[in-house]
Amino acid sequence: MARTTLKRVHGYLAEFDSASDVYHASEQIRDAGFQRWDVHSPFPIHGLNEAMGLKRSILPWFVFFGGAAGITTAFCLAYITQVGIYPTVVQSKPANIFTTAAFFPIMFELTILFSAFTTVFGCFALMGLPRLNHPLFAAKTFKKFSDDGFFICIEARDPKFHQAETRALLEGLGGKNIELVEDEL
Amino acid sequence: MAQQTATASHSSSNQPRILDREPLVLNNRSYSWITNRICGIVENRQPKLWWILFIPSVILTGIMAFCFVYLISTGVGVWGQKQPVAWAWDITNFVFWIGIGHAGTLISAILFLTRQKWRTAVNRASEAMTLFAVMCAGLFPAFHVGRVWMVWFLAPVPNANAIWQNFKSPLLWDVFAVSTYFTVSVMFWFIGLVPDLATLRDRCKPGLRRTLYGIFALGWRGGNRQWNHYEMAYLLLAALSTPLVLSVHSVVSFDFATSVVPGWHTTIFPPYFVAGAIFGGFAMVLTLMIPARRIYGLYDLITEKHIDNMAKIILLTGTIVGYGYSMEFFMAYYSGNQYELQTFQLRGLYGPSVWYYYCMFGFNVFVPQLFWFKWCRKNLFVVLFVCMCVNAGMWYERYVIIVTTLERHFMPGSWRVFDATWVDNWTFIGTFGFFMMNFLLFLRFLPVIAVAEVKAVLPEANPHHDDHHEKGVHELEIEYGKVKVS
Numbered sequence: 156m157a158r159t160t161l162k163r164v165h166g167y168l169a170e171f172d173s174a175s176d177v178y179h180a181s182e183q184i185r186d187a188g189f190q191r192w193d194v195h196s197p198f199p200i201h202g203l204n205e206a207m208g209l210k211r212s213i214l215p216w217f218v219f220f221g222g223a224a225g226i227t228t229a230f231c232l233a234y235i236t237q238v239g240i241y242p243t244v245v246q247s248k249p250a251n252i253f254t255t256a257a258f259f260p261i262m263f264e265l266t267i268l269f270s271a272f273t274t275v276f277g278c279f280a281l282m283g284l285p286r287l288n289h290p291l292f293a294a295k296t297f298k299k300f301s302d303d304g305f306f307i308c309i310e311a312r313d314p315k316f317h318q319a320e321t322r323a324l325l326e327g328l329g330g331k332n333i334e335l336v337e338d339e340l
Numbered sequence: 341m342a343q344q345t346a347t348a349s350h351s352s353s354n355q356p357r358i359l360d361r362e363p364l365v366l367n368n369r370s371y372s373w374i375t376n377r378i379c380g381i382v383e384n385r386q387p388k389l390w391w392i393l394f395i396p397s398v399i400l401t402g403i404m405a406f407c408f409v410y411l412i413s414t415g416v417g418v419w420g421q422k423q424p425v426a427w428a429w430d431i432t433n434f435v436f437w438i439g440i441g442h443a444g445t446l447i448s449a450i451l452f453l454t455r456q457k458w459r460t461a462v463n464r465a466s467e468a469m470t471l472f473a474v475m476c477a478g479l480f481p482a483f484h485v486g487r488v489w490m491v492w493f494l495a496p497v498p499n500a501n502a503i504w505q506n507f508k509s510p511l512l513w514d515v516f517a518v519s520t521y522f523t524v525s526v527m528f529w530f531i532g533l534v535p536d537l538a539t540l541r542d543r544c545k546p547g548l549r550r551t552l553y554g555i556f557a558l559g560w561r562g563g564n565r566q567w568n569h570y571e572m573a574y575l576l577l578a579a580l581s582t583p584l585v586l587s588v589h590s591v592v593s594f595d596f597a598t599s600v601v602p603g604w605h606t607t608i609f610p611p612y613f614v615a616g617a618i619f620g621g622f623a624m625v626l627t628l629m630i631p632a633r634r635i636y637g638l639y640d641l642i643t644e645k646h647i648d649n650m651a652k653i654i655l656l657t658g659t660i661v662g663y664g665y666s667m668e669f670f671m672a673y674y675s676g677n678q679y680e681l682q683t684f685q686l687r688g689l690y691g692p693s694v695w696y697y698y699c700m701f702g703f704n705v706f707v708p709q710l711f712w713f714k715w716c717r718k719n720l721f722v723v724l725f726v727c728m729c730v731n732a733g734m735w736y737e738r739y740v741i742i743v744t745t746l747e748r749h750f751m752p753g754s755w756r757v758f759d760a761t762w763v764d765n766w767t768f769i770g771t772f773g774f775f776m777m778n779f780l781l782f783l784r785f786l787p788v789i790a791v792a793e794v795k796a797v798l799p800e801a802n803p804h805h806d807d808h809h810e811k812g813v814h815e816l817e818i819e820y821g822k823v824k825v826s
Contacts, residue, residue: 178803193563197371197539198796199571200803203564212572232496236504248508257508260591264516267584271524271577275531278573282566284534285558292561300562301539303371303795308563 161340165290166192166310167321168297169330174200177305180328181206184307187324191313195297195306214277221273222266229265233258290338297336308336364458364797366640371795374641378536378787378794379543381636386784389635394780400773407767408483416486418763425746425758430484432738433768435592436620437477437775438518439613439734442585443621444470445525448532449581452574458649460793461642464536465632466625467529468786472778473624474522476771481514510594517591524584528577531570534560535792589617596741603683603745606671612664616737619657619704622650623730628779630720630727632788641789648717654730655711661737662705679750686748692757693744700740703733 171177174196181194185208194203204211234255237243242250248257279285291297291308300306307330309321325333365374411418421428444467451459482491494515498504505512537553538560544550560566590610597609626647633642672684688697707729710716717723743758782788799805 173805174801175803175805193565195562196564196567197375197562198535198792198801199567200564200801201796202803204568206803207564209565209568212569214569214572215576218576233507236498237507241502241504243506245506246508254508260510260513260587260594261507261516263583263587264513264520264591267580267587268520268523270580271527274573274576274580275527278531278569279558281569284560284566285555287554287559289559289561292559298542301535301542301560302375 162337163340164311164318165336165338166308166313166316167325168291168294168306168308168334168336169325169328170296170299170332171305171307171330174305176329177307178203178206180307180325180330183328184309184324187315189309189313189315191310191316193308193310195291195300195304195308197301197303197305212281214274214281217277218270218273221277222270225266225269226262228269229262230255230258232265233261290336293339294334294336296332296334362643362645363799364461364643364645365794366643369640369798371798374794374798375539375543375791377638377641378789378791379540381783381788382540382785383543387635390780390784393776397773397777397780400770401777402770402773403766404770404774407763407770408479410763411483411767412488416484418761419484420759420761420764422756424749424751424754424756425743427484427746428743428758429739429760429764429768430480431595432735432742433771434477434480434484435738435742436735437473437480437771438592439589439617439620439738440624441470441473441477441521441525441621442589442614442617443625444468445521445528445581445585446618446621447625448528449578449585452578453582456649457797458646460790460797461638461646462625462629462650462789463793464529464532464786464790465629465782465788466621467525467532468782469625469628469779470525470621471522471529472775472782473621474518474525475778476775478518478522479771510591510598513591514595517588521584521588524577524581528581531573531577532790532793533786534558534570535562536787536790538562539791540787586614589613601745601749602677602679603672603687604741605680606668608664608667608671612661612668615657615660615664616704616734619654619661619708620730620734622654622657623727623734626650626654626723626727627731630724632783636783636788638789641794644718647720647723648714651711651717651723651726654726655708658704658708658730662701665701665705683745683748687740687744691744691748693740693747696736696740696744700733700736703729704737707733 171180177194177196178200181203184192185206194200194207196203237258238250238252238254244250246257248254296304297306298304307325307328309316309325315321322333369377419428419430421430444463447459447466448463451463482488485491485493493499494505494512496505534557537557541550541553541557544553590613593609593613596604597606599605629642630647633639669684669688672680675681685691686694688694688701691697707726710722710726715722716726747757748755795801
């Protein structure tokens with residue numbers, strides 16, 4: 156029994172020669188009003204966020220609350236156990252609110268620990284990782300992105316996407332090896 | 341127009357010539373050369389020397405494991421410590437290893453925040469070294485508790501008698517500091533590895549290796565929407581790790597400084613411990629990277645400039661450490677406290693372990709002064725010699741601080757000189773094997789240099805590299821450090 160594979164167009168992938176080519180192409184695509192597209196490069200290109208019209212990452216906000224949770228946890232852990240449920244008077248330190256000074260190192264460390272966890276997991280969540288399969292991995296030339304290739308992928312779900320015009324746009328900007336990337340359903 | 345005028349006035353006036361900045365990667369290497377060279381280390385067969393080092397390391401790790409098993413099955417009496425020297429090689433080795441573990445995070449965090457781009461060539465290896473050193477360090481306090489199966493008492497959960505830990509104790513602060521440091525260092529290291537694991541994944545043939553690299557690369561696609569968050573995360577981790585790395589050795593020094601033991605009870609300990617940790621850590625980075633650079637032919641990536649910079653940091657921190665030693669002595673005299681003064685006289689002038697003090701001072705303060713001379717910073721044999729001295733000297737420093745202080749306590753009746761047993765010796769030697777084994781495995785399986793980061797410091801990685809004509813030449817050339825005004 157023959158089985159047909161259903162495919163959906165993911166978008167166009169175009170290769171560029173250098174960081175500056177891809178940078179200037181990005182400015183044009185941004186100005187053309189595309190929303191669902193991305194630049195794939197072996198390293199972060201300085202200033203590309205502005206060239207793509209991306210906003211600053213919101214990650215610091217997550218981290219602020221992570222850090223706040225850390226300092227609260229540490230204070231509660233130390234204060235409740237040392238002053239609340241089991242008041243221990245050692246090292247001639249009192250068992251009351253003034254003991255807090257002796258908890259500072261632990262409060263500091265847990266602030267850092269919780270903030271770091273929030274940074275890493277928040278970053279993965281914002282990046283949409285881990286995601287082990289992606290239509291781009293099926294593209295012929297895409298492998299080069301982790302070596303010395305610079306790519307722009309304009310996705311088909313972008314409202315401005317047009318099969319012929321988008322291809323012409325990428326060609327006009329100097330894109331090479333333009334490929335229609337498909338997603339198997 | 342204004343820009344042109346500025347350029348013109350610049351070249352015509354007799355301003356001093358701006359020197360060429362040394363490139364971070366020599367011989368104009370391309371992106372793919374960097375990829376091939378670094379990934380090649382992992383993909384090709386290891387040189388014979390790798391095996392020559394790896395096999396003894398595994399044997400030493402086995403010896404270390406045997407020593408710990410012997411310790412557990414017999415008791416802590418197999419170590420040489422007896423009253424009054426209750427902290428001896430165990431804590432000395434702990435502080436020694438944790439100090440070495442400071443260079444990695446310093447390079448990856450503080451040098452990142454201060455925009456020292458040369459860090460890219462050495463940060464991966466030194467972060468790995470950090471992790472392995474902290475692993476070695478963690479073994480000692482865990483086993484020195486005596487009954488190692490009770491080590492869970494350190495975790496913040498109530499013990500069998502429903503008693504909680506004493507959160508006011510510097511020893512518990514230390515548990516939190518070291519475990520936080522290890523965890524954050526692992527995360528920092530991993531997040532830096534993700535793009536490079538993707539590079540390795542994309543170069544592998546389908547199979548087990550590719551699957552494993554692929555899983556750990558998390559499906560990285562290098563999209564700028566990802567890099568945007570990634571770079572922010574890297575910056576945040578650097579900003580979090582900077583106070584963390586300074587806090588860890590400060591907290592370690594609190595173990596001593598908050599006690600009332602003469603010789604330990606000093607406020608200079610936190611900064612002087614931190615400087616010492618950076619000092620010892622950099623020496624260990626150079627000890628590992630100079631041979632690795634030669635074995636794997638990484639001359640274009642780890643250049644003389646890198647070694648020169650690290651040598652200067654060793655000189656700086658070594659001198660700070662020397663200041664710490666001298667100031668301790670001065671304060672002992674100036675305090676008018678006879679116990680304090682006598683402790684220092686016994687340490688440095690006529691005590692039983694005075695040779696340890698001389699080794700410490702000589703190796704840590706005098707030998708690194710060679711780095712004032714450019715010839716010494718350029719000659720790798722001299723650099724390695726100084727680093728070896730510093731590695732040894734930092735161990736002597738911890739021995740002097742911990743053991744020689746305890747040997748001569750308040751009560752002359754209980755004075756006794758510490759004698760290390762064979763278990764002490766072999767456990768410590770064994771940790772070097774454990775450290776080397778881990779480091780060699782790291783060289784074998786992971787990229788030793790951060791591929792993506794090194795590519796980003798190449799001149800052509802700058803998106804304005806090609807548009808000299810559009811912008812003011814003067815401005816751009818200063819930006820790249822390529823000004824040729826004559």
